[in-house]
Amino acid sequence: MALLLGALLVAAAIVLLSLALREAPDQRGVARSIALIEATSSTPTALVAEADPPFRERALDPLLERARGLGRRLAGRDAPDRIRRRLDQAGNPAGWTVDRVLTWTVLGALAGIGVGTVVGLLLGSPVPVLLVLAAAGAVTGFHAPGLYLYQRGYDRSEQVRRALPDALDLLTISVEAGLGFDAAVQQVAQNTEGPLAEELARVLREMQLGQGRAAALRALADRSNVPELRAFVGAMVQADSLGIPIAQVLRVQSSEIRVKRRQRAEEKAQQVPVKMTIPLIFCILPALFIVVLGPAALTIMDAF
Known part of the structure; x- marks a missing residue:
């Protein structure tokens, strides 16, 4: 009886051990599956970012690239060298590069067209005047970055000279x-x-x-x-x-x-005397004539 009971216990132990060894791979497989699910659940963010880029990359960057290319064609071949020289004379302001200046010339022209058109519409101008205002706004906006760099370089040169x-x-x-x-x-x-x-x-x-x-x-x-x-x-x-x-x-x-x-x-x-001539003629002398001759003119008007 004792031997039979021992054999049964050994058999039961062998069965339990086999069951435990058979469940461990399943548990490891389940753990791997869970880890794989968690890993795949965290990757959709990167996948979505690649599949759905932000608005700037989808719309603004291609628009700026086209504006840069159009600015290069309109400005000429020597435009990068001239702009680089102006940037050096202006002290290379932060954020100002040759490509950015060329881009701003085209965007400035488009903005100038819009501003000129709006001004013409607000003034109720006819179509020819509206076209002239739009063309003037385009020319002004196209040359605005270059004029700004020129003025900044001129001011910097004056500071260096002093x-x-x-x-x-x-x-x-x-x-x-x-x-x-x-x-x-x-x-x-x-x-x-x-x-x-x-x-x-x-x-x-x-x-x-x-x-x-x-x-x-x-x-x-x-x-x-x-x-x-x-x-x-x-x-x-x-x-x-x-x-x-x-x-x-x-x-x-x-x-x-x-x-x-x-x-x-x-x-x-x-x-100085030459520069003072224009305000003297158009501003000071008329006011002086009004003060000096005004009372005499009023007296003459009353007499007649």
Whole structure:
């Protein structure tokens, strides 16, 4: 009986063990299935994103690409070089690139057409005048980005022209005090502010990246349209190539630039009477005539 009971218990244990071993693969398979379902349930987000891109990628980006291509065809082959030069003269504003400027020219033309048409409709203009207003708006919108860059470059050039004499004085004092040219330029870039300090800092970075001093200075002259700065760069490049003492060249350049600034101030002062003629004739003299001759005219009218 004891042997029979033991055999039954062993058989029951074998059966339970076999059942357990047979359920484990099922459980592992179920776990794998659940993991696969969870994995596949998390991927539809990426699949949906690929199958259904946002509105910008579906509509705006192709529209901007077509506008960019149309701007390239309308502006001409040399347009990228001209725009790149204007961007350099304007200080490379953040977010402004050649492709973006070309795109904005076309979008500005379309916006100008819309504005001109709306203005013509609000004024109740006839069809020919409406077409003229739309064409004027298109031309204005097409050239608006270029005019903005030109004005920004002009303002920046004026800031460079005003800051150049003081910067050259500081540069001359630093070199005569014993500093090298590169260290003197670094002192000017660190102790001054404005576009000229930014340009000198860029020259230093270019030299640190391995570019020669002459090449970095020539690049500085190419990025600017200030005649005084171009003359200074030419003198420094020539002095560097011929071995002339830099302190002496800086002293001469500083003196010449101060003379030019004085001459430019005198020229501006001599232009004042000519510029005052137009407001004097059209604004001041009529008011003066009314004040002086008005009472006499009223008296004459009462007498007659």
